[in-house]
Amino acid sequence: MSRGPRTWQRAGVSRLRVVIGLLLVSVLALSGCANLPDSSAPQALGTIDHAPTSVGPVTPVAGHDPDLLVRNFLTATANPANRHQQAREYLSPAASLNWDDSAGTAIVESPDTLRESLTGDTATYRIRARKLGELGADGSFRAQDNTYETRVELTKVGDEWRINQVEPGVVVDSAAFYKAYRRYSLYFANTPGTSMVPDLRWISTSKDQLTQRLLALLSEGAQPSLAPAVHNVLAAPISLRGGITKANGSADGVGMGLGGVRIDFTGASTLDARSKELLAAQVVLTLAGADILGPYVLLADGKPLDDRYANTGWSLDDVNAMNPKTPTADRTGLHALRDGTLVTVDTAKGHVTPTPGYFGTAHNLQSVGLSDDGQLVAAVADSGEPAPKPERTLVIGSYDGSTTFSVVQGDTFTRPSWTSDGGAVWTVINGTKVVRVVHDRATGNVSRQDVDSSTLTVGEPNSTDPVPRLPITDLRISRDGTRAAIIAGGKVYLAVVVAHPDGKYSLVSPQPVAVDLSTTAVSIDWSSPDTLVIAREGDVNPVESVYIDGSDLTQLSSQNLTPPVRLVSVASDTFYVADSRAVMQLQSTDPAADRFWREVQGLGTNVLPVLPG
Helix, strand or coil: CCCCCCCCCCCCCCHHHHHHHHHHHHHHHHHHHHCCCCCCCEECHHHCCCCCCCCCCCCCCCCCCHHHHHHHHHHHCCCCHHHHHHHHCCECHHHHHHCCCCCCEEEEEEEEEEEEEECCCEEEEEEEEEEEEEECCCCCEEEEEEEEEEEEEEEEECCEEEEEECCCCEEEEHHHHHHHCEEEEEEEEECCCCCEEEEEEEECCCHHHHHHHHHHHHHHCCCCCCHHHEECCCCCCCEEECCCECCCCCCCCCCCCCCCEEEEEECHHHCCHHHHHHHHHHHHHHHHHCCCCCCEEEEECCEECCHHHCCCCECHHHHHHHCCCCCCCCCCCCEEEECCEEEEEECCCCEEEECCCHHHHCCCEEEEEECCCCCEEEEEEECCCCCCCCCEEEEEEECCCCCEEEEEEECCECCCEECCCCCEEEEEECCCEEEEEEECCCCCCEEEEECECHHHHCCCCCCCCCCCCCCEEEEEECCCCCEEEEEECCEEEEEEEEECCCCCEEEEEEEEECCCCCCCEEEEEEEECCEEEEEECCCCCCEEEEECCCCCCEECCCCCCCCCCCEEEECCCEEEEECCCCEEEEECCCCHHHCCCEECCCCCCCEEEECEC
16 A cells, blocks of 8 residues: 555656747846846755745644644644744654754654543643654664654643653655655766766745755755765866856746746856766756756856857756666566576567577576677576586577677576676575676676675674575666666665776665555565665565655555466567466556556467566
């Protein structure tokens, strides 16, 4: 069941709205650029006003009983404006002065307010609830699933009840949280600079302050766990030069409706051309994803960041090459593993054809991974060796099967997962050893590299998550190469992929997601840069999606599925699963009322879908 309203993030605005925006403001942008100030005092992005929108109850209702006052307090805490000024109105003057609201924010579901004592002018209540997660000061969400409990004391101030003692930190009713906050994506460049990486944040702010708030968070950088895997161009010595305005220089209603945005960055004129493109991609994708319409007039020390966009400003189309949400061309189509053989599937005609060469003639394949361009195959095959020799071997080869290499042996392997450039494939041997097999396209050489995954078995302070997180039964690398989705010990984790200067790799900062799954997870895949799809044991909600920060676990349709579901694999607009009866497909673009699973014809039972990735 979803824990809040579904908030699917849009990667940008429609082309029509962009064109309209360009027609309406291009003249204004030109005139604005013609009248740029020669100099302006640099403004540090971290000093931008963060004032959020006003939500929740206003002031306490006169004559309210103490239990209602406590409940309304838990709703008012969803508004962080002015150090939770609305919530402080529910406190006595002394408690308001002493309350430390910076000590953390707990998001809880359906809190119970249990009275412990009540006299004429004092009362004590215990708040008990299911804790869904914690919200960091930077807006990052960390999913949890445990019990939250705290105690508050009330007293009479005049004739009205007020909370006189409250523990440090903020506790928010989830219903109020989902109304007051919205999830946004900040974007940072991956290490090679080939793609932007989403970093989810929850923000409560008014629309006219949102542009400034997003840029401030961008300047502060990625979350500490993600920071080693990304590059932030919008960092010191780059800073904001003057205020953010509409494209014509107007300071009113920035980010609201048409009119675009104009931003001037001090220090950006010294950046090389590629860094300027990365800076533009960070800003445009972050703002467009928050429905802040372009054109985006980006300046460097008072002059256009890039002369190509001096007259029109930047648009979402100009940075789509770096947009991780841009659909990739399907160069390979659906494949499947049937009777140990790799086959191609014509879903329209129901035709099934073995692939050429080794992979289409073998009958001992257990799992298969295809590179994005369809030119390379990684397959786990039976070794054919008697015990005690390993039962399986990892085979890497060309799609036509003319060249193959047996790389490494083991008793079990996770389904191979290719990086988007086809340069490496990841798998886990015997549930514990993560390896990265590198394919050099220039020479054709294949080499194995062990990945440091030691942090997966190290418990974090104050964490209720059990360790060790083993065995690993599924691992999927994100298209941007910065994250690995993992099933370990039947639970779902997200780890960060760090490339070290010496060429080695490690998986760090494992964070639990889908923490409240009631049954064991069996298969996982990426449905978008910020969303995972999970197949799990049992008949109830066998396929679910969850955001990478662990928020909004949501069931997908189970209509026509015959559990157990054994594997899930996702194309750009289609989900595929292997259930106990067949390979089934679900079109994510279908209207919700018509979204149900349909059988892929011609495959039969005990078949696994195979897609690039």
